Amino acid sequence: MKIPILFLLGLSALFFSFGSSRPEAISAVSGIKFSRLPFEKAVKQAKVSGKLMFIDVHTSWCGPCKEMDKTTFSDSQVGDEFNRRFINLKIDAETDKDGPMISKAYTVAGYPTLLFINGEGKLVKKLVGKQSKEKLLAAIAGIK
Secondary structure, three states: OHHHHHHHHHHHHHHHHHHHHHHHHHHHHOOOOOEOOOHHHHHHHHHHHOOEEEEEEEOOOOHHHHHHHHOOOOOHHHHHHHHHHEEEEEEEOOOOOOHHHHHHHOOOOOOOEEEEEOOOOOEEEEEEOOOOHHHHHHHHOOOO
16 A cells, blocks of 8 residues: 555656646747857857847846846747847846957947847947837847
8 A cells, every 4th residue: 555655646746846847948938048158159150140149238237127038038929030030149248258348349338238230240230228029029120
């Protein structure tokens, strides 16, 4: 009698442990998938792939940056479009290795600053401030 009960308990634990990881996997699929590539590698990847880079330049203390993470960047429609068209990077201007260099090179003066850069490292488009889903999708409509 003890063996079947232990077996059922073990089976239940196994079942529930797999079940609990499912929602995390689903939520990870939604929204923009940001890479942690170093800037120079991302430029090379952009050049080879023919895609533009999208860089979210933010700071840890920026309220609008955090709001965009929870809303705009986690939206499935935004994610689908950005994941298909861009190499997406998230750079903390103060703590990431490339942060100060990117901030200086692309004249980042406020947060969030959203940069669209080609495979030559040239700025194609720059947006400053919090962007709604609608504003962000409209802003990239003309970018090729």
